[in-house]
Amino acid sequence: MRITQTALHGLLRRPLVPSPSLIRPRSLLTLAIETSCDDTSVAVLELRQHDSSGRTFAQLHFHKKITCDSSKFRGIHPIAAHESHQENLASLVAEAITHIPNSTTKRASGETLNSRQIPDFISVTRGPGMRANLFTGVDTAKGLAVAWQKPLIGVHHMQAHALTPRLESALRFRETAGTGSHDQSSEAIENIHVEPQYPFLSMLVSxxxxxxxxxxxxxxxxxxxxxxxxxxxxxxxxxxxxxxxxxxxxxxxxxxxxxxxxxxxxxxxxxxxxxxxxxxxxxxxxxxxxxxxxxxxxxxxxxxxxxxxxxxxxxxxxxxxxxxxxxxxxxxxxxxxxxxxxxxxxxxxxxxxxxxxxxxxxxxxxxxxxxxxxxxxxxxxxxxxxxxxxxxxxxxxxxxxxxxxxxxxxxxxxxxxxxxxxxxxxxxxxxxxxxxxxxxxxxxxxxxxCDNAAMIGWTGMEMYLEGARDRLDIRAVSKWPLSQLLSPPDDKLTGPKMI
Known part of the structure; x- marks a missing residue:
């Protein structure tokens, strides 16, 4: 795939208010990356509607992590964790890509073509966490966004922990309802019915x-x-x-x-x-x-x-x-x-x-x-x-x-x-x-x-559906208060916007 200068400029300056067709697709697919601490994790997560109930459900096509072995240090060693990300992230991403589902298209001649889907966007932990470790994931996610010409969503790590039960609710629905056939019509994902509903209290302990x-x-x-x-x-x-x-x-x-x-x-x-x-x-x-x-x-x-x-x-x-x-x-x-x-x-x-x-x-x-x-x-x-x-x-x-x-x-x-x-x-x-x-x-x-890329992908899903997009010049954020979720304090940009 050849990327023209015009296309590259469009990625770097993507409008912060996306078109409705991007916000309300009939299905969503994301590749997610987590590297905030000592776990290198990658996931491929899909969100779509069930044909019989109309409810949305989530499916993990791939989810894997490698934890840095810090036993000899009797605790997490920042340098060792950073090196572990550098050694393992690329191979995990390569493995994840092989699990992205295929898409089927028909030519005018009636010939059916199968090809690997391209994720609708890339989700990545932006912060808080160890800055060097975060940059490993963020820079990799930027590369994928440029290569695939797709949006980038930088996720707040603690927001993702808080939303994990909502991910599990969406995963459970598929497990209990069965895979079945899925809605391939033009109807879009409008409302995600998952639990718990807001408001709720979260004790985030790690x-x-x-x-x-x-x-x-x-x-x-x-x-x-x-x-x-x-x-x-x-x-x-x-x-x-x-x-x-x-x-x-x-x-x-x-x-x-x-x-x-x-x-x-x-x-x-x-x-x-x-x-x-x-x-x-x-x-x-x-x-x-x-x-x-x-x-x-x-x-x-x-x-x-x-x-x-x-x-x-x-x-x-x-x-x-x-x-x-x-x-x-x-x-x-x-x-x-x-x-x-x-x-x-x-x-x-x-x-x-x-x-x-x-x-x-x-x-x-x-x-x-x-x-x-x-x-x-x-x-x-x-x-x-x-x-x-x-x-x-x-x-x-x-x-x-x-x-x-x-x-x-x-x-x-x-x-x-x-x-x-x-x-x-x-x-x-x-x-x-x-x-x-x-x-x-x-x-x-x-x-x-524990830290995982599935929760990062899910939070990216929810943020994407609400209209959040990040620019390609975002930086990793080591300290990011939840009260400043939409405006990271040490970022020279304005952060993601909501429509």
Missing amino acids: GGHTLLVHSAALTHHEIVASTLDIPLGDCLDKIARIVLPPAVLEEANSSMYGAVMEEFVFPRDRHDDTPDIPPKATSDSGLAASEYVDMYKTRYTYLVPDNNEQALRRNASKWGWSVNEPLTKASGGIKNKSLTMSFSGLSTGVEKIMKYERDPQTNKLTKIGRQIDRISIEERKDLAEFSMRVAFEHIASRVVLGLQQHPAETVVVAGGVASNYYLRYILASMLCARGYGDVKVVFPRPNLC
Whole structure:
């Protein structure tokens, strides 16, 4: 395909208000790229109408990711992650192209021709994230947009996490309705009926972010609460590196040590036939918090404390140490009603428990170092479980406070930490105990909780249908507040526009 100077100029200066034929096609196909951190991911996602119901559904023709092996660094190493993107992205894109569906055309002579479709647009994570890593994906996406002469959509990473349940809703509809034949008429995609409907609350928890977000519309996401220091995922990884036995860390096949810690404390019983994804949660409406608790109450022995004093007594272990919820008390008084979160003190406290002996008389920490190799597996498991419980109660309490200020029928939990089933159970239990048992709780399937290109493609779909387009001279954005979704702060351009 030869690109003329006129065509290239048109791509560089594409109008920000697209024609109606571009906004309302009968089907949409995108190739999506995600490189914000240490996961290199590419997806081919299609959105179209089902012939019998008229409902739109999504189909993943290709979805794959390669995670940088940072185990020897005991955490994500920026340079190693960047090199991994450079080594793997091109091959993933090449593989994805082979999975793009064919299109069939007929010549006037009656001859039928089959050829590979060209995606309607390219979706790519623009930010926030590690700037060099983001540029790897953004520059690759620009190249594809130029080669195919198609629009480019730069996606906000956290917006994509928040919209993941809507992607899953569209994927589920195809799975339950069957593939069947699809509408090939001139009728266009008008309204995407997916769940949850706006408004809803999202708790976005990962190694890079911990945010409670009120989503009122596609481009209107208000941050209700955030962490004062480190993200929850980072906290859990730090605690895991401290608490887990060296042999467990060495056997871990990834640097997601928080997930390793969950398996260490709650190893899955091969006789446990309780499904990871509850059957009723596969419907569009999701699962009420009370239903979720009933289904999983045999897996965990957890009760929500009635008050702060009860929580403090329960958090005192038989080993002499205590792990208490962050921001419970401060010099200014009780802080457990504040819409803020903090996790650095929790990881520091656990480190001290593992590092120093306790005075048997006062039960206070001394400056005498503990012999780490003599700390029993049982105590390590208790400390890991106490730490997770306290951290999860902390964010669950903020979800309750968020619902009090921003009533919603649905709470979404997304991001890498959302794949932790103990978190899911504690949140559902807290909602029930505080009078929100009817609120729907939505947890995306584990492979969609972590960073992935499918969620980037879906968000690109929704933004494309609302008229967003990006110019080819956009840059990656390392810091991008959700409140500035349409106008990235360090971009010299105006960002995507909505019609």
